Amino acid sequence: MPGSARIQPANAGSARRYAVQRFGFALLVLASLLVVIPILFVIGAIVVRGLPAISLEFIFGMPSDGMKAGGIWPAIVGTLLLTAGTAIVAIPIGVGGAIYLAEYAHDTMLTRAIRLAIVNLAGIPSVVYGLFGLGLFVLFLNFGTSILAGALTLAIMTLPVIISTAEEALRAVPVEFRTVSASLGGTRWQGISNIVLPQALPGIITGVILGLLRAGGETAPILFTVAAFYLPSLPRSPLDQTMALPYHLYVISTQVPGMPEKIQYGTALVLLVLVLSLNLLASWIRNYYRRKRQW
Amino acid sequence: MVTMNTPNHVKIRFDRVSYWYEQQQVLKDITLDVAANAVTVFLGPAGSGKSTLLRLINRLNDLLDNTKLSGQITIDGEDIYGRGISVPQLRRRVGMVFALPLPLPGTIRENILYGPRLAGLRDRARLEETVVRCLQQAALWDEVKDRLDQPSTSLSGGQQQRLCIARSLALEPEVLLLDEPTSGLDPISTGKVEESLLELKKDYTIIIVPHSVQQAARVADHAAFFLLGDLVEHQEGRDLFTSPRDKRTEDYITGRFG
Secondary structure (H helix, E strand, C coil), X not given: CCHHHHXXXXXXXXXXXXXXXXXXXXXXXXXXXXXXXXXXXHHHHHHHHHHHHCCHHHHHCCEECCCXXXXXXXXXXXXXXXXXXXXXXXXXXXXXXXXXXXXXXXXXXXHHHHHHHHHHHHHCCHHHHHHHHHHHHHHHCCXXXXXXXXXXXXXXXXXXXXXXXXXHHHHCCCHHHHHHHHHCCCCHHHHHHHHHHHHHHHHHHHHHHHHXXXXXXXXXXXXXXXXXXXXXXXXXXXXXCECCHHHHHHHHHHCCCCCCHHHHHHHHHHHHHHHHHHHHHHHHHHHHHHHHCCC | CCCCCCXXXXXXXXXXEEEEEXXXXXXXXXXXXXXCXXXXXXXXXXXXXXXXXXXXXXXXXXXXCCEEEEEEEEECCEECCCCCCCHHHHHHHEEEECCCCCCCCCEXXXXXXXXXXXXXXXXXXXXXXXXXXXXXXXXXXXXXXXXXXXXXXXXCHHHHHHHHHHHHHCCCCCEEEXXXXXXXXXXXXXXXXXXXXXXXXXXXXXXXECCCHHHHHHHCCEEEEEECCEEEEEXXXXXXXXXXXXXXXHHHHCCCCC
């Protein structure tokens, strides 16, 4: 560090403080490395062992021979459909709820209860969502084990993430923009739609993508509501069952004896790439808009 | 919306106005007439209620929770808190410029046209005309005429503030409220803003919360001095600054407190 030469310890006391400071920094660097290293190992192991399995046939083929051969196309399609269904349900409700909480709601018992519910929803284990979806959508509403039931369950699980990140993004827009818009004869909604929402959009999009990522990678909520063990065909309607990547991975890793390791790691790699690329997309969108932002 | 403004015509009338914010009374029984086509300054130390009074005129305080208003405020005899008053419509008649330059995201042109577009103006020629007219009125036209489509944030602080004045003028308001409009500006920009105010009072009723006593003395036709929510005195500007009636006013303008 060229800059550190200028910090000259004046006496023994400050020399000691300086040493303590260096030691503290070293600990912090170590802590952040400890976060990164396991992730690199996981990704590395999956890439090294999964890459040999990847081929056009593996990605776009139907599974065969009790999943011990062939491809995982139905699981990929199933995961994409479930994520899309989750998005269709969760985005309007989540963003709408966030707009209400951030822009319109007064501080009342009701809104406090809503906020408390959102915080608690975010903390519920995903398997509980699965059981809830089974009870409500599969059985009570009689959707059966279906993409519809699965997407709705995942949407409920995703809502708290979307609502809280979107609300935060809306609150980060300076209150002055709303005041200025009002002072120029804008209604509250005109200020929100013309100024506040466009400014908050990158934050909202990031939250939405992160929420959907979690939904796309979850196993427990789809376990009882949609996932098929082995279904070598593509779904034809929202009321069909489907295979899905996370559940497929669970099945071939634990439930099928004599499963080739290559296929397990290949499936994990596909799931990882799908999720990571969405993640990269989210940060790209965030950075792109942040550079464009003018305040 | 054009109203005939004769000299000494009362544009805004405060009649026994009291105002509470979160149980605390910030304005106490204010009765005051504001003359049309003149510059009135609201003077007083921080916390005297002058900004609050300003924001009652365009009902910007409606955005706050936990407030209470008593008394009556009228513009041209019409109760602005009465039934059937459209608040967006009122705010188009009463423009406001804030202490900090607050350009909206977007270009210079978009900033000016934000209000007119919300008001439903679509005619291209008239929109273009509006841009030129109010930039000229705010003494900014010569500096920005070649870059109307650049981001408003590319302007200097002083230019941004004049852009904000131009933006309020785009709606052709009858009243212009300025809340310490030059507090963030250097002396030269301040001079330009003050110049454009003196030009504007021919067509507008202007109320300004000045950022110094000196500025108040420079621009005031009428001056009202507030202290802790009370209206202490209200006079012709020249008289208030040369022969204040109240001891507290004298102390303030001679710099003994505030």
